[in-house]
Amino acid sequence: MSVSTPVSWLKRDVLLFALSIGCKVDELQFLYELHPEFQVFPTYPVILCVYPQFKQPRMFLQYSCLQEVIPYSTTLPHPPIPTLTPPPPALDPSKVVDGLRHLTVHHPLPTSTVGRNFRMRKSIVGVYDKGSGTVVHSLHQLVDEDVGRCYSEVHAHSFYVGQGGWGGLRGPKVEDVVMPSREADIVAYERSNTESSLLYRLNGDYNPLHATPEPGTAMGFPGVIMHGLVAWNMCAHAVIRSFGESRGCCLVEFEARFAAPVLPGDHLCIQMWVEDDPQRAERIEVRFLCKVGERVVLKAGRALLKRRI
Structure with missing residues:
Protein backbone atom coordinates (compact mmCIF):
# COMPACT_ATOMS: atom_id res chain seq x y z
CA MET A 1 0.00 0.00 0.00
CA SER A 2 1.26 3.49 -0.79
CA VAL A 3 0.35 7.08 0.02
CA SER A 4 0.39 9.88 -2.52
CA THR A 5 0.94 13.52 -1.62
CA PRO A 6 1.08 16.66 -3.76
CA VAL A 7 4.53 18.08 -4.35
CA ASP A 13 13.67 26.20 -4.75
CA VAL A 14 15.94 24.57 -7.31
CA LEU A 15 18.34 27.54 -7.17
CA LEU A 16 18.62 27.18 -3.39
CA PHE A 17 19.18 23.43 -3.66
CA ALA A 18 21.98 23.78 -6.22
CA LEU A 19 23.71 26.45 -4.13
CA SER A 20 23.41 24.38 -0.94
CA ILE A 21 25.18 21.34 -2.45
CA GLY A 22 28.16 23.23 -3.83
CA CYS A 23 27.42 24.10 -7.45
CA LYS A 24 30.02 26.61 -8.71
CA VAL A 25 29.83 30.00 -10.35
CA ASP A 26 30.94 28.45 -13.66
CA GLU A 27 27.80 26.24 -13.53
CA LEU A 28 25.23 28.99 -13.86
CA GLN A 29 22.89 26.60 -15.62
CA PHE A 30 22.04 25.39 -12.08
CA LEU A 31 22.34 28.76 -10.32
CA TYR A 32 20.82 31.42 -12.57
CA GLU A 33 17.23 31.29 -13.73
CA LEU A 34 17.87 33.35 -16.89
CA HIS A 35 20.68 31.15 -18.14
CA PRO A 36 19.75 29.79 -21.60
CA GLU A 37 20.27 26.22 -20.31
CA PHE A 38 18.75 26.70 -16.86
CA GLN A 39 17.98 23.26 -15.40
CA VAL A 40 17.25 21.42 -12.16
CA PHE A 41 20.19 19.62 -10.58
CA PRO A 42 19.22 15.97 -11.18
CA THR A 43 19.37 14.77 -7.56
CA TYR A 44 16.72 17.29 -6.47
CA PRO A 45 14.05 14.53 -6.03
CA VAL A 46 15.77 13.36 -2.84
CA ILE A 47 14.70 16.52 -1.00
CA LEU A 48 11.13 16.11 -2.26
CA CYS A 49 10.94 12.86 -0.28
CA VAL A 50 10.97 15.00 2.89
CA TYR A 51 7.71 16.74 3.78
CA PRO A 52 6.49 16.68 0.16
CA GLN A 53 3.11 18.26 0.80
CA PHE A 54 4.75 21.22 2.51
CA LYS A 55 6.59 22.08 -0.69
CA GLN A 56 3.25 23.41 -1.90
CA PRO A 57 3.48 27.20 -2.43
CA ARG A 58 1.65 29.11 0.31
CA MET A 59 1.17 32.36 -1.54
CA PHE A 60 2.19 33.69 -4.94
CA LEU A 61 3.56 37.21 -5.19
CA GLN A 62 4.84 38.89 -8.30
CA TYR A 63 8.43 37.95 -7.67
CA SER A 64 8.46 35.39 -4.89
CA CYS A 65 6.76 32.48 -3.20
CA LEU A 66 6.45 32.45 0.59
CA GLN A 67 7.03 29.06 2.25
CA GLU A 68 7.14 28.78 6.02
CA VAL A 69 9.42 26.59 8.10
CA ILE A 70 7.62 23.40 9.13
CA PRO A 71 8.24 21.91 12.61
CA TYR A 72 10.06 18.60 12.31
CA SER A 73 7.57 16.98 14.69
CA THR A 74 4.60 17.72 12.41
CA THR A 75 2.60 14.56 11.72
CA LEU A 76 2.67 13.61 8.05
CA PRO A 77 0.82 11.01 5.98
CA HIS A 78 2.93 7.85 6.08
CA PRO A 79 2.43 4.48 4.42
CA PRO A 80 1.31 1.85 6.91
CA ILE A 81 4.02 -0.43 8.25
CA PRO A 82 3.34 -3.98 6.96
CA THR A 83 1.85 -6.35 9.52
CA LEU A 84 4.81 -8.15 11.09
CA THR A 85 5.19 -10.82 13.75
CA PRO A 86 6.55 -9.76 16.13
CA PRO A 87 5.58 -6.13 15.45
CA PRO A 88 8.23 -3.40 15.42
CA PRO A 89 8.16 -0.69 18.11
CA ALA A 90 6.68 2.74 17.53
CA LEU A 91 9.61 4.38 15.77
CA ASP A 92 10.91 7.73 17.01
CA PRO A 93 11.65 10.01 14.01
CA SER A 94 13.87 12.24 16.17
CA LYS A 95 16.43 9.41 16.25
CA VAL A 96 16.69 8.53 12.57
CA VAL A 97 19.74 8.81 10.32
CA ASP A 98 20.35 7.95 6.67
CA GLY A 99 21.53 4.46 5.78
CA LEU A 100 21.43 4.34 1.96
CA ARG A 101 20.00 6.26 -0.97
CA HIS A 102 19.56 5.04 -4.54
CA LEU A 103 18.19 7.45 -7.15
CA THR A 104 17.05 6.50 -10.64
CA VAL A 105 16.33 9.40 -13.02
CA HIS A 106 13.86 8.66 -15.81
CA HIS A 107 13.33 12.22 -17.10
CA PRO A 108 14.81 15.68 -16.34
CA SER A 123 5.48 2.90 -0.07
CA ILE A 124 7.25 0.72 2.49
CA VAL A 125 9.34 -2.06 0.96
CA GLY A 126 10.52 -3.62 4.22
CA VAL A 127 11.17 -3.13 7.96
CA TYR A 128 14.21 -4.89 9.41
CA ASP A 129 15.61 -5.45 12.90
CA LYS A 130 19.36 -4.81 12.94
CA GLY A 131 19.74 -5.20 16.69
CA SER A 132 21.18 -1.75 17.35
CA GLY A 133 18.34 -0.17 15.42
CA THR A 134 15.56 -0.64 12.88
CA VAL A 135 15.89 -0.09 9.15
CA VAL A 136 12.88 1.07 7.15
CA HIS A 137 13.26 0.65 3.38
CA SER A 138 10.92 2.97 1.49
CA LEU A 139 10.33 3.72 -2.18
CA HIS A 140 9.49 7.23 -3.41
CA GLN A 141 8.18 7.74 -6.95
CA LEU A 142 7.84 11.27 -8.34
CA VAL A 143 4.97 11.28 -10.85
CA ASP A 144 3.26 13.85 -13.06
CA GLU A 145 -0.30 12.64 -12.58
CA ASP A 146 -1.72 14.53 -15.57
CA VAL A 147 0.37 12.59 -18.06
CA GLY A 148 1.10 9.47 -16.00
CA ARG A 149 4.87 9.94 -16.24
CA CYS A 150 7.27 8.82 -13.51
CA TYR A 151 10.23 11.19 -13.37
CA SER A 152 12.35 9.50 -10.69
CA GLU A 153 12.49 6.75 -8.10
CA VAL A 154 14.32 6.95 -4.78
CA HIS A 155 15.02 3.93 -2.59
CA ALA A 156 15.77 5.10 0.96
CA HIS A 157 17.05 3.02 3.86
CA SER A 158 16.49 4.94 7.11
CA PHE A 159 18.15 3.74 10.33
CA TYR A 160 16.32 4.35 13.62
CA VAL A 161 19.12 4.49 16.19
CA GLY A 162 18.65 2.39 19.34
CA GLN A 163 15.24 1.11 18.26
CA GLY A 164 16.09 -2.48 17.38
CA GLY A 165 16.08 -5.80 19.18
CA TRP A 166 12.37 -6.50 18.74
CA GLY A 167 12.88 -9.92 17.19
CA GLY A 168 12.19 -9.05 13.55
CA LEU A 169 13.98 -10.32 10.45
CA ARG A 170 17.39 -8.80 9.73
CA GLY A 171 16.43 -8.41 6.07
CA PRO A 172 18.40 -9.02 2.88
CA LYS A 173 22.10 -8.22 2.84
CA VAL A 174 22.88 -5.17 0.73
CA GLU A 175 25.89 -5.98 -1.43
CA ASP A 176 28.57 -3.31 -1.38
CA VAL A 177 29.80 -1.81 -4.63
CA VAL A 178 33.47 -2.82 -4.80
CA MET A 179 36.02 -0.08 -5.38
CA PRO A 180 38.84 -0.77 -7.87
CA SER A 181 42.27 -1.53 -6.37
CA ARG A 182 44.09 1.03 -8.54
CA GLU A 183 44.64 4.70 -7.77
CA ALA A 184 41.56 6.85 -8.29
CA ASP A 185 41.13 8.29 -11.79
CA ILE A 186 40.00 11.66 -10.38
CA VAL A 187 40.03 13.04 -6.85
CA ALA A 188 37.74 15.99 -6.09
CA TYR A 189 37.51 18.11 -2.96
CA GLU A 190 34.29 19.65 -1.68
CA ARG A 191 34.32 22.03 1.27
CA SER A 192 31.59 22.42 3.81
CA ASN A 193 31.57 25.20 6.38
CA THR A 194 30.06 25.67 9.81
CA GLU A 195 26.85 27.02 8.24
CA SER A 196 26.42 24.36 5.53
CA SER A 197 23.78 22.34 7.37
CA LEU A 198 21.86 25.51 8.25
CA LEU A 199 21.73 26.40 4.55
CA TYR A 200 20.78 22.91 3.36
CA ARG A 201 17.90 22.58 5.88
CA LEU A 202 16.15 25.47 4.10
CA ASN A 203 15.40 22.99 1.30
CA GLY A 204 12.78 21.50 3.64
CA ASP A 205 14.56 19.09 6.00
CA TYR A 206 14.25 20.89 9.35
CA ASN A 207 15.52 18.10 11.62
CA PRO A 208 16.97 19.87 14.71
CA LEU A 209 19.84 17.34 14.62
CA HIS A 210 21.39 19.53 11.93
CA ALA A 211 20.91 22.89 13.65
CA THR A 212 21.49 22.60 17.40
CA PRO A 213 23.82 20.28 19.36
CA GLU A 214 21.42 18.79 21.92
CA PRO A 215 19.77 16.10 19.70
CA GLY A 216 23.13 14.91 18.37
CA THR A 217 24.66 14.74 21.84
CA ALA A 218 21.70 12.63 23.02
CA MET A 219 22.37 10.19 20.15
CA GLY A 220 26.09 9.88 20.89
CA PHE A 221 27.36 12.36 18.27
CA PRO A 222 29.71 15.23 19.14
CA GLY A 223 26.93 17.74 18.51
CA VAL A 224 25.44 19.09 15.29
CA ILE A 225 25.99 16.79 12.33
CA MET A 226 25.42 17.46 8.65
CA HIS A 227 22.48 15.97 6.80
CA GLY A 228 23.84 12.78 5.25
CA LEU A 229 22.37 13.97 1.97
CA VAL A 230 24.63 17.04 1.93
CA ALA A 231 27.68 14.82 1.42
CA TRP A 232 25.67 12.50 -0.85
CA ASN A 233 24.66 15.41 -3.08
CA MET A 234 28.15 16.94 -3.00
CA CYS A 235 29.47 13.63 -4.31
CA ALA A 236 26.85 13.67 -7.07
CA HIS A 237 27.96 17.18 -7.99
CA ALA A 238 31.62 16.07 -8.09
CA VAL A 239 30.79 13.10 -10.34
CA ILE A 240 28.66 15.11 -12.77
CA ARG A 241 31.20 17.95 -12.88
CA SER A 242 34.14 15.56 -13.41
CA PHE A 243 32.64 13.06 -15.86
CA GLY A 244 29.46 14.65 -17.22
CA GLU A 245 30.67 18.15 -18.13
CA SER A 246 28.21 19.52 -15.54
CA ARG A 247 25.27 18.35 -17.68
CA GLY A 248 22.41 17.47 -15.37
CA CYS A 249 20.70 15.44 -18.08
CA CYS A 250 23.56 12.92 -18.09
CA LEU A 251 22.68 11.32 -14.75
CA VAL A 252 20.83 7.99 -14.89
CA GLU A 253 21.50 6.44 -11.49
CA PHE A 254 23.25 7.50 -8.31
CA GLU A 255 23.69 5.63 -5.03
CA ALA A 256 25.84 5.47 -1.90
CA ARG A 257 25.75 4.10 1.63
CA PHE A 258 26.27 6.33 4.65
CA ALA A 259 29.20 5.11 6.74
CA ALA A 260 29.92 7.89 9.27
CA PRO A 261 28.61 11.35 10.13
CA VAL A 262 30.00 14.50 8.53
CA LEU A 263 30.42 17.53 10.77
CA PRO A 264 29.83 21.12 9.65
CA GLY A 265 33.15 22.44 8.40
CA ASP A 266 34.51 19.05 7.31
CA HIS A 267 36.31 18.89 3.97
CA LEU A 268 35.31 16.00 1.72
CA CYS A 269 37.78 14.04 -0.39
CA ILE A 270 35.93 12.21 -3.18
CA GLN A 271 37.86 9.46 -4.97
CA MET A 272 36.35 8.39 -8.30
CA TRP A 273 37.04 5.54 -10.70
CA VAL A 274 35.62 4.93 -14.19
CA GLU A 275 34.55 1.36 -14.90
CA ASP A 276 34.07 1.10 -18.66
CA ASP A 277 31.86 -1.70 -19.95
CA PRO A 278 32.32 -2.50 -23.67
CA GLN A 279 28.76 -3.87 -23.71
CA ARG A 280 27.40 -0.51 -22.61
CA ALA A 281 29.27 2.00 -24.75
CA GLU A 282 26.63 4.71 -24.39
CA ARG A 283 26.97 4.76 -20.58
CA ILE A 284 29.76 5.60 -18.13
CA GLU A 285 29.87 3.88 -14.74
CA VAL A 286 31.66 5.79 -11.99
CA ARG A 287 32.42 4.30 -8.60
CA PHE A 288 33.34 6.57 -5.72
CA LEU A 289 34.34 6.78 -2.09
CA CYS A 290 34.08 9.85 0.13
CA LYS A 291 36.43 10.51 3.05
CA VAL A 292 37.00 13.13 5.70
CA GLY A 293 40.68 12.73 6.48
CA GLU A 294 41.16 8.96 6.74
CA ARG A 295 37.57 8.34 7.81
CA VAL A 296 35.18 6.94 5.19
CA VAL A 297 31.85 8.80 5.39
CA LEU A 298 30.19 7.50 2.19
CA LYS A 299 30.95 4.09 0.74
CA ALA A 300 29.75 1.81 -2.03
CA GLY A 301 29.20 4.82 -4.28
CA ARG A 302 28.10 4.24 -7.85
CA ALA A 303 26.85 6.51 -10.61
CA LEU A 304 25.65 5.74 -14.13
CA LEU A 305 25.96 8.56 -16.66
CA LYS A 306 24.93 8.98 -20.26
CA ARG A 307 27.96 9.47 -22.44
CA ARG A 308 27.84 12.50 -24.74
CA ILE A 309 27.37 11.18 -28.28
Missing part, protein backbone atom coordinates in the same frame (compact mmCIF):
# COMPACT_ATOMS: atom_id res chain seq x y z
CA SER A 8 5.64 21.27 -6.05
CA TRP A 9 8.63 23.54 -6.50
CA LEU A 10 9.50 26.90 -7.98
CA LYS A 11 12.66 28.13 -9.65
CA ARG A 12 13.83 29.66 -6.38
CA LEU A 109 12.58 17.75 -14.09
CA PRO A 110 10.87 20.96 -15.22
CA THR A 111 12.28 24.05 -13.50
CA SER A 112 8.86 24.79 -11.96
CA THR A 113 5.65 22.83 -11.37
CA VAL A 114 3.32 25.83 -11.75
CA GLY A 115 0.29 24.61 -13.71
CA ARG A 116 1.29 20.95 -13.32
CA ASN A 117 0.16 18.14 -11.05
CA PHE A 118 3.14 16.38 -9.49
CA ARG A 119 2.73 13.90 -6.63
CA MET A 120 5.08 11.78 -4.55
CA ARG A 121 4.01 8.18 -4.14
CA LYS A 122 5.59 6.53 -1.11
Whole structure:
Protein backbone atom coordinates (compact mmCIF):
# COMPACT_ATOMS: atom_id res chain seq x y z
CA MET A 1 0.00 0.00 0.00
CA SER A 2 1.26 3.49 -0.79
CA VAL A 3 0.35 7.08 0.02
CA SER A 4 0.39 9.88 -2.52
CA THR A 5 0.94 13.52 -1.62
CA PRO A 6 1.08 16.66 -3.76
CA VAL A 7 4.53 18.08 -4.35
CA SER A 8 5.64 21.27 -6.05
CA TRP A 9 8.63 23.54 -6.50
CA LEU A 10 9.50 26.90 -7.98
CA LYS A 11 12.66 28.13 -9.65
CA ARG A 12 13.83 29.66 -6.38
CA ASP A 13 13.67 26.20 -4.75
CA VAL A 14 15.94 24.57 -7.31
CA LEU A 15 18.34 27.54 -7.17
CA LEU A 16 18.62 27.18 -3.39
CA PHE A 17 19.18 23.43 -3.66
CA ALA A 18 21.98 23.78 -6.22
CA LEU A 19 23.71 26.45 -4.13
CA SER A 20 23.41 24.38 -0.94
CA ILE A 21 25.18 21.34 -2.45
CA GLY A 22 28.16 23.23 -3.83
CA CYS A 23 27.42 24.10 -7.45
CA LYS A 24 30.02 26.61 -8.71
CA VAL A 25 29.83 30.00 -10.35
CA ASP A 26 30.94 28.45 -13.66
CA GLU A 27 27.80 26.24 -13.53
CA LEU A 28 25.23 28.99 -13.86
CA GLN A 29 22.89 26.60 -15.62
CA PHE A 30 22.04 25.39 -12.08
CA LEU A 31 22.34 28.76 -10.32
CA TYR A 32 20.82 31.42 -12.57
CA GLU A 33 17.23 31.29 -13.73
CA LEU A 34 17.87 33.35 -16.89
CA HIS A 35 20.68 31.15 -18.14
CA PRO A 36 19.75 29.79 -21.60
CA GLU A 37 20.27 26.22 -20.31
CA PHE A 38 18.75 26.70 -16.86
CA GLN A 39 17.98 23.26 -15.40
CA VAL A 40 17.25 21.42 -12.16
CA PHE A 41 20.19 19.62 -10.58
CA PRO A 42 19.22 15.97 -11.18
CA THR A 43 19.37 14.77 -7.56
CA TYR A 44 16.72 17.29 -6.47
CA PRO A 45 14.05 14.53 -6.03
CA VAL A 46 15.77 13.36 -2.84
CA ILE A 47 14.70 16.52 -1.00
CA LEU A 48 11.13 16.11 -2.26
CA CYS A 49 10.94 12.86 -0.28
CA VAL A 50 10.97 15.00 2.89
CA TYR A 51 7.71 16.74 3.78
CA PRO A 52 6.49 16.68 0.16
CA GLN A 53 3.11 18.26 0.80
CA PHE A 54 4.75 21.22 2.51
CA LYS A 55 6.59 22.08 -0.69
CA GLN A 56 3.25 23.41 -1.90
CA PRO A 57 3.48 27.20 -2.43
CA ARG A 58 1.65 29.11 0.31
CA MET A 59 1.17 32.36 -1.54
CA PHE A 60 2.19 33.69 -4.94
CA LEU A 61 3.56 37.21 -5.19
CA GLN A 62 4.84 38.89 -8.30
CA TYR A 63 8.43 37.95 -7.67
CA SER A 64 8.46 35.39 -4.89
CA CYS A 65 6.76 32.48 -3.20
CA LEU A 66 6.45 32.45 0.59
CA GLN A 67 7.03 29.06 2.25
CA GLU A 68 7.14 28.78 6.02
CA VAL A 69 9.42 26.59 8.10
CA ILE A 70 7.62 23.40 9.13
CA PRO A 71 8.24 21.91 12.61
CA TYR A 72 10.06 18.60 12.31
CA SER A 73 7.57 16.98 14.69
CA THR A 74 4.60 17.72 12.41
CA THR A 75 2.60 14.56 11.72
CA LEU A 76 2.67 13.61 8.05
CA PRO A 77 0.82 11.01 5.98
CA HIS A 78 2.93 7.85 6.08
CA PRO A 79 2.43 4.48 4.42
CA PRO A 80 1.31 1.85 6.91
CA ILE A 81 4.02 -0.43 8.25
CA PRO A 82 3.34 -3.98 6.96
CA THR A 83 1.85 -6.35 9.52
CA LEU A 84 4.81 -8.15 11.09
CA THR A 85 5.19 -10.82 13.75
CA PRO A 86 6.55 -9.76 16.13
CA PRO A 87 5.58 -6.13 15.45
CA PRO A 88 8.23 -3.40 15.42
CA PRO A 89 8.16 -0.69 18.11
CA ALA A 90 6.68 2.74 17.53
CA LEU A 91 9.61 4.38 15.77
CA ASP A 92 10.91 7.73 17.01
CA PRO A 93 11.65 10.01 14.01
CA SER A 94 13.87 12.24 16.17
CA LYS A 95 16.43 9.41 16.25
CA VAL A 96 16.69 8.53 12.57
CA VAL A 97 19.74 8.81 10.32
CA ASP A 98 20.35 7.95 6.67
CA GLY A 99 21.53 4.46 5.78
CA LEU A 100 21.43 4.34 1.96
CA ARG A 101 20.00 6.26 -0.97
CA HIS A 102 19.56 5.04 -4.54
CA LEU A 103 18.19 7.45 -7.15
CA THR A 104 17.05 6.50 -10.64
CA VAL A 105 16.33 9.40 -13.02
CA HIS A 106 13.86 8.66 -15.81
CA HIS A 107 13.33 12.22 -17.10
CA PRO A 108 14.81 15.68 -16.34
CA LEU A 109 12.58 17.75 -14.09
CA PRO A 110 10.87 20.96 -15.22
CA THR A 111 12.28 24.05 -13.50
CA SER A 112 8.86 24.79 -11.96
CA THR A 113 5.65 22.83 -11.37
CA VAL A 114 3.32 25.83 -11.75
CA GLY A 115 0.29 24.61 -13.71
CA ARG A 116 1.29 20.95 -13.32
CA ASN A 117 0.16 18.14 -11.05
CA PHE A 118 3.14 16.38 -9.49
CA ARG A 119 2.73 13.90 -6.63
CA MET A 120 5.08 11.78 -4.55
CA ARG A 121 4.01 8.18 -4.14
CA LYS A 122 5.59 6.53 -1.11
CA SER A 123 5.48 2.90 -0.07
CA ILE A 124 7.25 0.72 2.49
CA VAL A 125 9.34 -2.06 0.96
CA GLY A 126 10.52 -3.62 4.22
CA VAL A 127 11.17 -3.13 7.96
CA TYR A 128 14.21 -4.89 9.41
CA ASP A 129 15.61 -5.45 12.90
CA LYS A 130 19.36 -4.81 12.94
CA GLY A 131 19.74 -5.20 16.69
CA SER A 132 21.18 -1.75 17.35
CA GLY A 133 18.34 -0.17 15.42
CA THR A 134 15.56 -0.64 12.88
CA VAL A 135 15.89 -0.09 9.15
CA VAL A 136 12.88 1.07 7.15
CA HIS A 137 13.26 0.65 3.38
CA SER A 138 10.92 2.97 1.49
CA LEU A 139 10.33 3.72 -2.18
CA HIS A 140 9.49 7.23 -3.41
CA GLN A 141 8.18 7.74 -6.95
CA LEU A 142 7.84 11.27 -8.34
CA VAL A 143 4.97 11.28 -10.85
CA ASP A 144 3.26 13.85 -13.06
CA GLU A 145 -0.30 12.64 -12.58
CA ASP A 146 -1.72 14.53 -15.57
CA VAL A 147 0.37 12.59 -18.06
CA GLY A 148 1.10 9.47 -16.00
CA ARG A 149 4.87 9.94 -16.24
CA CYS A 150 7.27 8.82 -13.51
CA TYR A 151 10.23 11.19 -13.37
CA SER A 152 12.35 9.50 -10.69
CA GLU A 153 12.49 6.75 -8.10
CA VAL A 154 14.32 6.95 -4.78
CA HIS A 155 15.02 3.93 -2.59
CA ALA A 156 15.77 5.10 0.96
CA HIS A 157 17.05 3.02 3.86
CA SER A 158 16.49 4.94 7.11
CA PHE A 159 18.15 3.74 10.33
CA TYR A 160 16.32 4.35 13.62
CA VAL A 161 19.12 4.49 16.19
CA GLY A 162 18.65 2.39 19.34
CA GLN A 163 15.24 1.11 18.26
CA GLY A 164 16.09 -2.48 17.38
CA GLY A 165 16.08 -5.80 19.18
CA TRP A 166 12.37 -6.50 18.74
CA GLY A 167 12.88 -9.92 17.19
CA GLY A 168 12.19 -9.05 13.55
CA LEU A 169 13.98 -10.32 10.45
CA ARG A 170 17.39 -8.80 9.73
CA GLY A 171 16.43 -8.41 6.07
CA PRO A 172 18.40 -9.02 2.88
CA LYS A 173 22.10 -8.22 2.84
CA VAL A 174 22.88 -5.17 0.73
CA GLU A 175 25.89 -5.98 -1.43
CA ASP A 176 28.57 -3.31 -1.38
CA VAL A 177 29.80 -1.81 -4.63
CA VAL A 178 33.47 -2.82 -4.80
CA MET A 179 36.02 -0.08 -5.38
CA PRO A 180 38.84 -0.77 -7.87
CA SER A 181 42.27 -1.53 -6.37
CA ARG A 182 44.09 1.03 -8.54
CA GLU A 183 44.64 4.70 -7.77
CA ALA A 184 41.56 6.85 -8.29
CA ASP A 185 41.13 8.29 -11.79
CA ILE A 186 40.00 11.66 -10.38
CA VAL A 187 40.03 13.04 -6.85
CA ALA A 188 37.74 15.99 -6.09
CA TYR A 189 37.51 18.11 -2.96
CA GLU A 190 34.29 19.65 -1.68
CA ARG A 191 34.32 22.03 1.27
CA SER A 192 31.59 22.42 3.81
CA ASN A 193 31.57 25.20 6.38
CA THR A 194 30.06 25.67 9.81
CA GLU A 195 26.85 27.02 8.24
CA SER A 196 26.42 24.36 5.53
CA SER A 197 23.78 22.34 7.37
CA LEU A 198 21.86 25.51 8.25
CA LEU A 199 21.73 26.40 4.55
CA TYR A 200 20.78 22.91 3.36
CA ARG A 201 17.90 22.58 5.88
CA LEU A 202 16.15 25.47 4.10
CA ASN A 203 15.40 22.99 1.30
CA GLY A 204 12.78 21.50 3.64
CA ASP A 205 14.56 19.09 6.00
CA TYR A 206 14.25 20.89 9.35
CA ASN A 207 15.52 18.10 11.62
CA PRO A 208 16.97 19.87 14.71
CA LEU A 209 19.84 17.34 14.62
CA HIS A 210 21.39 19.53 11.93
CA ALA A 211 20.91 22.89 13.65
CA THR A 212 21.49 22.60 17.40
CA PRO A 213 23.82 20.28 19.36
CA GLU A 214 21.42 18.79 21.92
CA PRO A 215 19.77 16.10 19.70
CA GLY A 216 23.13 14.91 18.37
CA THR A 217 24.66 14.74 21.84
CA ALA A 218 21.70 12.63 23.02
CA MET A 219 22.37 10.19 20.15
CA GLY A 220 26.09 9.88 20.89
CA PHE A 221 27.36 12.36 18.27
CA PRO A 222 29.71 15.23 19.14
CA GLY A 223 26.93 17.74 18.51
CA VAL A 224 25.44 19.09 15.29
CA ILE A 225 25.99 16.79 12.33
CA MET A 226 25.42 17.46 8.65
CA HIS A 227 22.48 15.97 6.80
CA GLY A 228 23.84 12.78 5.25
CA LEU A 229 22.37 13.97 1.97
CA VAL A 230 24.63 17.04 1.93
CA ALA A 231 27.68 14.82 1.42
CA TRP A 232 25.67 12.50 -0.85
CA ASN A 233 24.66 15.41 -3.08
CA MET A 234 28.15 16.94 -3.00
CA CYS A 235 29.47 13.63 -4.31
CA ALA A 236 26.85 13.67 -7.07
CA HIS A 237 27.96 17.18 -7.99
CA ALA A 238 31.62 16.07 -8.09
CA VAL A 239 30.79 13.10 -10.34
CA ILE A 240 28.66 15.11 -12.77
CA ARG A 241 31.20 17.95 -12.88
CA SER A 242 34.14 15.56 -13.41
CA PHE A 243 32.64 13.06 -15.86
CA GLY A 244 29.46 14.65 -17.22
CA GLU A 245 30.67 18.15 -18.13
CA SER A 246 28.21 19.52 -15.54
CA ARG A 247 25.27 18.35 -17.68
CA GLY A 248 22.41 17.47 -15.37
CA CYS A 249 20.70 15.44 -18.08
CA CYS A 250 23.56 12.92 -18.09
CA LEU A 251 22.68 11.32 -14.75
CA VAL A 252 20.83 7.99 -14.89
CA GLU A 253 21.50 6.44 -11.49
CA PHE A 254 23.25 7.50 -8.31
CA GLU A 255 23.69 5.63 -5.03
CA ALA A 256 25.84 5.47 -1.90
CA ARG A 257 25.75 4.10 1.63
CA PHE A 258 26.27 6.33 4.65
CA ALA A 259 29.20 5.11 6.74
CA ALA A 260 29.92 7.89 9.27
CA PRO A 261 28.61 11.35 10.13
CA VAL A 262 30.00 14.50 8.53
CA LEU A 263 30.42 17.53 10.77
CA PRO A 264 29.83 21.12 9.65
CA GLY A 265 33.15 22.44 8.40
CA ASP A 266 34.51 19.05 7.31
CA HIS A 267 36.31 18.89 3.97
CA LEU A 268 35.31 16.00 1.72
CA CYS A 269 37.78 14.04 -0.39
CA ILE A 270 35.93 12.21 -3.18
CA GLN A 271 37.86 9.46 -4.97
CA MET A 272 36.35 8.39 -8.30
CA TRP A 273 37.04 5.54 -10.70
CA VAL A 274 35.62 4.93 -14.19
CA GLU A 275 34.55 1.36 -14.90
CA ASP A 276 34.07 1.10 -18.66
CA ASP A 277 31.86 -1.70 -19.95
CA PRO A 278 32.32 -2.50 -23.67
CA GLN A 279 28.76 -3.87 -23.71
CA ARG A 280 27.40 -0.51 -22.61
CA ALA A 281 29.27 2.00 -24.75
CA GLU A 282 26.63 4.71 -24.39
CA ARG A 283 26.97 4.76 -20.58
CA ILE A 284 29.76 5.60 -18.13
CA GLU A 285 29.87 3.88 -14.74
CA VAL A 286 31.66 5.79 -11.99
CA ARG A 287 32.42 4.30 -8.60
CA PHE A 288 33.34 6.57 -5.72
CA LEU A 289 34.34 6.78 -2.09
CA CYS A 290 34.08 9.85 0.13
CA LYS A 291 36.43 10.51 3.05
CA VAL A 292 37.00 13.13 5.70
CA GLY A 293 40.68 12.73 6.48
CA GLU A 294 41.16 8.96 6.74
CA ARG A 295 37.57 8.34 7.81
CA VAL A 296 35.18 6.94 5.19
CA VAL A 297 31.85 8.80 5.39
CA LEU A 298 30.19 7.50 2.19
CA LYS A 299 30.95 4.09 0.74
CA ALA A 300 29.75 1.81 -2.03
CA GLY A 301 29.20 4.82 -4.28
CA ARG A 302 28.10 4.24 -7.85
CA ALA A 303 26.85 6.51 -10.61
CA LEU A 304 25.65 5.74 -14.13
CA LEU A 305 25.96 8.56 -16.66
CA LYS A 306 24.93 8.98 -20.26
CA ARG A 307 27.96 9.47 -22.44
CA ARG A 308 27.84 12.50 -24.74
CA ILE A 309 27.37 11.18 -28.28
